[in-house]
Amino acid sequence: RWEGPNQGGTWSAYPDQKPGTSGLRKRVTVFQTNEHYAENFIQSIISCIEPAERQPGLLVVGGDGRFFMKDAIKLIIQIAAANGIGHLVIGQNGIMSTPAVSCVIRKLKAVGGIILTASHNPGGPTGDFGIKYNIASGGPAPEGITDKIFQISKSLTEYHICPDLKVDISKIGKQTFEVDTFKPMTVEIVDSVESYAEMLRGIFDFNALKQLVSGANHIKVRLDAMHGVVGPYVKKIVCEELGAAADGAFNCVPKEDFGGHHPDPNLTYASDLVNAMKGGDYDLGAAFDGDGDRNMVLGKHGFFVNPSDSVAIIAANITCIPYFQKTGVKGLARSMPTSGALDNVAKALKMNLYETPTGWKFFGNLMDAGKLSLCGEESFGTGSDHIREKDGLWAVLAWMSILAHRKQSVEEIMKDHWNKFGRNFFTRYDYEEVDSDKANTMIKELEAKMFDKSFVGQKFSSGDKSYEVAVSDNFAYTDPVDGSVSKNQGLRIVFSDGSRIIFRLSGTGSAGATVRLYIDSYEKDPAKIYGDAQVMLKPLVEIALKISGLHEKTSRTGPTVIT
Numbered sequence: 001r002w003e004g005p006n007q008g009g010t011w012s013a014y015p016d017q018k019p020g021t022s023g024l025r026k027r028v029t030v031f032q033t034n035e036h037y038a039e040n041f042i043q044s045i046i047s048c049i050e051p052a053e054r055q056p057g058l059l060v061v062g063g064d065g066r067f068f069m070k071d072a073i074k075l076i077i078q079i080a081a082a083n084g085i086g087h088l089v090i091g092q093n094g095i096m097s098t099p100a101v102s103c104v105i106r107k108l109k110a111v112g113g114i115i116l117t118a119s120h121n122p123g124g125p126t127g128d129f130g131i132k133y134n135i136a137s138g139g140p141a142p143e144g145i146t147d148k149i150f151q152i153s154k155s156l157t158e159y160h161i162c163p164d165l166k167v168d169i170s171k172i173g174k175q176t177f178e179v180d181t182f183k184p185m186t187v188e189i190v191d192s193v194e195s196y197a198e199m200l201r202g203i204f205d206f207n208a209l210k211q212l213v214s215g216a217n218h219i220k221v222r223l224d225a226m227h228g229v230v231g232p233y234v235k236k237i238v239c240e241e242l243g244a245a246a247d248g249a250f251n252c253v254p255k256e257d258f259g260g261h262h263p264d265p266n267l268t269y270a271s272d273l274v275n276a277m278k279g280g281d282y283d284l285g286a287a288f289d290g291d292g293d294r295n296m297v298l299g300k301h302g303f304f305v306n307p308s309d310s311v312a313i314i315a316a317n318i319t320c321i322p323y324f325q326k327t328g329v330k331g332l333a334r335s336m337p338t339s340g341a342l343d344n345v346a347k348a349l350k351m352n353l354y355e356t357p358t359g360w361k362f363f364g365n366l367m368d369a370g371k372l373s374l375c376g377e378e379s380f381g382t383g384s385d386h387i388r389e390k391d392g393l394w395a396v397l398a399w400m401s402i403l404a405h406r407k408q409s410v411e412e413i414m415k416d417h418w419n420k421f422g423r424n425f426f427t428r429y430d431y432e433e434v435d436s437d438k439a440n441t442m443i444k445e446l447e448a449k450m451f452d453k454s455f456v457g458q459k460f461s462s463g464d465k466s467y468e469v470a471v472s473d474n475f476a477y478t479d480p481v482d483g484s485v486s487k488n489q490g491l492r493i494v495f496s497d498g499s500r501i502i503f504r505l506s507g508t509g510s511a512g513a514t515v516r517l518y519i520d521s522y523e524k525d526p527a528k529i530y531g532d533a534q535v536m537l538k539p540l541v542e543i544a545l546k547i548s549g550l551h552e553k554t555s556r557t558g559p560t561v562i563t
């Protein structure tokens with residue numbers, strides 16, 4: 001029997017808990033050194049759940065295994081109990097990938113879920129921690145709810161907690177606790193992988209995938225979990241169930257600090273995988289981020305599949321996936337900075353295409369309304385309406401399905417695609433941890449320049465290339481389902497040939513500002529489509545840097561990451 005609800009004492013609420021692109025993300029030290037910091041945010045989330053929904057309701061809790069996750073789960077259990085939440089379902093040892101949490105919320109018809117992750121940001125005592133709230137659809141809370149959480153977090157004067165309630169989260173099974181003034185609370189610890197694995201079995205043809213990775217003439221796969229949460233999923237699903245060789249699965253034990261690395265599947269931070277693939281021993285390579293929603297796909301010899309192309313390939317080959325044979329294809333979508341490769345497929349296949357602001361939450365409404373089946377972002381996010389998060393392992397199984405069906409290599413499939421649809425050359429430059437004031441000033445000055453009447457029609461040239469500005473705006477999106485408007489989603493310069501330069505400030509960083517520069521340029525000349533993206537896009541990069549004065553204004557000489 002536990003004492004409660006108790007008041008957690010008095011403190012002044014925090015003004016800085018505004019959720020970003022994907023939940024609240026801060027340095028671990030912010031959570032550790034500010035009294036009741038995590039409690040303040042957790043209570044603010046739970047306060048957003050209607051009191052009448054709490055007792056009959058269920059909350060799913062899981063995270064990517066990073067440092068401070070277990071402390072946060074302990075607090076969530078104690079605060080949930082004191083607020084009358086009737087049922088918690090928690091991944092064993094707290095482990096559950098972001099897509100798996102989304103899957104479990106939907107399967108159990110939960111009120112929502114709390115995900116403990118800072119995604120691809122580094123972890124450990126000096127790294128980042130994050131708390132994210134997902135709603136009953138399984139998707140990230142929309143802005144209306146995150147705003148409400150933020151408002152509450154700024155004005156909270158007390159929270160409720162059962163400080164003596166201790167639950168062993170290592171043992172699978174149900175435990176029930178008496179909480180004063182409320183009905184008993186059930187805490188259920190579940191296998192981290194099973195529900196998600198069961199879902200994938202219903203989406204893909206596991207026999208065909210088994211043949212591909214472990215049958216006669218099987219291909220060799222190399223999967224790198226980067227010590228994030230996907231390790232146990234890769235082991236159980238790809239190795240044990242599909243029979244892929246266990247020695248092709250790397251860094252599969254989740255670590256609190258991701259082994260000291262950035263758990264971010266891109267060419268810079270997943271360089272181990274890139275180098276290993278270059279050796280030519282593997283046919284398909286993939287890496288995942290800390291919480292398992294991102295993926296990077298590589299072919300033999302390290303052939304890089306740009307994420308903007310990846311979603312286009314899946315769209316063009318969508319009938320290789322049994323799930324879509326059943327559901328049909330309701331529509332396609334990409335975030336605004338993502339290249340137009342998907343648009344070309346949509347056009348050819350006469351499918352609807354939606355262009356949304358950055359961040360997965362914008363896809364959710366379209367999916368709930370039955371308008372969207374497959375979507376992707378340039379930031380290594382690919383997914384479908386099977387859940388309401390992007391899904392790293394799903395994307396790799398989608399690629400495997402295509403490989404199994406077409407019996408070609410990754411590179412052949414990609415090149416065939418460019419031949420058929422033309423190619424969108426794409427690159428993204430990231431300038432991380434830039435001084436916030438400098439970054440904001442740069443954006444403001446650029447916006448002023450872009451909104452000057454004389455800007456449209458201006459010509460810019462670099463080398464032998466010349467471009468004329470056709471459109472210059474700050475991207476705004478009107479949600480076709482609920483009519484809500486999201487403004488200031490990225491500065492966009494579109495040239496008369498359709499090439500685009502986009503500038504955005506990241507909404508997921510935890511220190512300083514991250515400036516992102518995106519370049520997208522379409523080419524259909526067969527003599528040019530196999531070129532190197534960095535070489536092809538050099539003139540546009542130079543023009544972007546010239547127009548914005550990015551380097552001078554942020555005191556940088558180059559980006560920290562190039563994709």
Ligand code: G1P
Pocket residue numbers: 021022119335358359360377378379381505506507508509516
């Ligand atoms: C970044 C990506 C965005 C993605 C988000 C969460 O957000 O750019 O596409 O949805 O992470 O994974 P940003 O830091 O740019 O706001």
Ligand code: ZN
Pocket residue numbers: 098118119120289290291292293294
């Ligand atoms: Zn992630």
